[in-house]
Amino acid sequence: MQRTFWDNLKRDLEAPIEARGFGSGWFAGFFGIVLAFVGAGMVAALRWPDWFSMPELDVIRAWGGFRPLVHATLLASYGLALLSLLLRPRKALGATALVMALGATILGGAAVQPQETRDWGVFFGIDFFVVNMVATGLMFAPLERLFPRNGGQRLFRQEWREDLFYFLLSSMLVQLITFLALAPSGYVNTHWGWLNGTRTAISGLPWLVQFALAMLLTDLAQYWFHRLFHRVPFLWGFHAVHHSAKAMDWLAGARMHFIEIVLLRGVTSLPLLTLGFLPSVMQAYVGLVYVYASLVHANLRGDFNGLGKWLVVPRFHHWHHAIEAEGVDKNFAIHFPILDRIFGTYYFPEGKWPQGFGVPEQVPSGYLAQMKYPFVRKQA
Numbered sequence: 001m002q003r004t005f006w007d008n009l010k011r012d013l014e015a016p017i018e019a020r021g022f023g024s025g026w027f028a029g030f031f032g033i034v035l036a037f038v039g040a041g042m043v044a045a046l047r048w049p050d051w052f053s054m055p056e057l058d059v060i061r062a063w064g065g066f067r068p069l070v071h072a073t074l075l076a077s078y079g080l081a082l083l084s085l086l087l088r089p090r091k092a093l094g095a096t097a098l099v100m101a102l103g104a105t106i107l108g109g110a111a112v113q114p115q116e117t118r119d120w121g122v123f124f125g126i127d128f129f130v131v132n133m134v135a136t137g138l139m140f141a142p143l144e145r146l147f148p149r150n151g152g153q154r155l156f157r158q159e160w161r162e163d164l165f166y167f168l169l170s171s172m173l174v175q176l177i178t179f180l181a182l183a184p185s186g187y188v189n190t191h192w193g194w195l196n197g198t199r200t201a202i203s204g205l206p207w208l209v210q211f212a213l214a215m216l217l218t219d220l221a222q223y224w225f226h227r228l229f230h231r232v233p234f235l236w237g238f239h240a241v242h243h244s245a246k247a248m249d250w251l252a253g254a255r256m257h258f259i260e261i262v263l264l265r266g267v268t269s270l271p272l273l274t275l276g277f278l279p280s281v282m283q284a285y286v287g288l289v290y291v292y293a294s295l296v297h298a299n300l301r302g303d304f305n306g307l308g309k310w311l312v313v314p315r316f317h318h319w320h321h322a323i324e325a326e327g328v329d330k331n332f333a334i335h336f337p338i339l340d341r342i343f344g345t346y347y348f349p350e351g352k353w354p355q356g357f358g359v360p361e362q363v364p365s366g367y368l369a370q371m372k373y374p375f376v377r378k379q380a
Helices: 005-013 026-047 055-061 066-087 092-106 126-146 160-172 174-181 183-191 193-203 207-231 233-243 258-274 279-297 314-320 338-343 367-376
Strands: none
Touching: 005 026, 005 092, 026 055, 026 066, 026 092, 026 126, 066 092, 126 279, 160 258, 160 367, 183 258, 193 207, 207 233, 207 258, 207 279, 207 338, 233 258, 233 367, 258 279, 279 314
16 A cells, blocks of 8 residues: 555654664654744744734744744754755655745745734634743653653654644634633622632732642642542543543643633633732743643653652652552542542552553544544443
């Protein structure tokens, strides 16, 4: 059977470790693709800022060094693409990086100027996806190679394309998700004036105290939200999509049904947005959550038997995803395991890791099938 270009690209990305040695051109091609994608995303955000950029990131795009950085990124992707094409017998990686870099250059490269677009009032956060992917990917992908719990698990493991698509879609739809998620807090702020005294008291607390209190209150809200999605059969259909990942790494946390994302952010943002926390506290907490969500799913070794009793560590959350019966419906907390201790759902056996992940039921593969799954699954 004749292979398509995409089949060849997938085969090269998922090549065994022994085929990725220094001088094989694999790393040059892979990082060429990464840099070309980053460059292309930034060029699109510069060319169509009304559609493909977040207003909150205007300060980054306005920075004097931003365009030189985009230019350097595209040049580096060109160089790595050509190096891969020279070194590697299979050309899919290098060719992909080269085509992506050329496409970004044709769009205008670092010198691109904004193009007028109709003011729909809607944007897709390509720049947010790029920043998010670079920040978390460049942080955790190397760490997982240096300190892996499962040393045989590759970066391009089973189902990596689905999880990357989840990551992309949740980032690009950040405006829609935020709009829907803010509805509960907007109602509370409009109609619950009796909270004004509490808001004044909290806003007057020291910054670090506010931050710790924000972590505790959002974790408490998320604990019960999380537990509810495990106990109510219909809601479990949404959460089963997240648990269907059969391998744990920093990207696995991105697999989450759209409806669950909206509901989760709506519930957990209530304390932050309605109780008077300073905007800087909320911004710092949101940044922490993005990193923390990747950390607790990451393929990182370290038992952390002592620390794990007070702060959620990867092994603690891995037991929440375990296929073993003793881990089912345990460890709902996101930050503080003491909540599981108080409410009787704590499971953290010293030095022991789960042997497998996933769910007993057959969750289908593919984004669209998984989006439909909660509405068509047969409830046990």
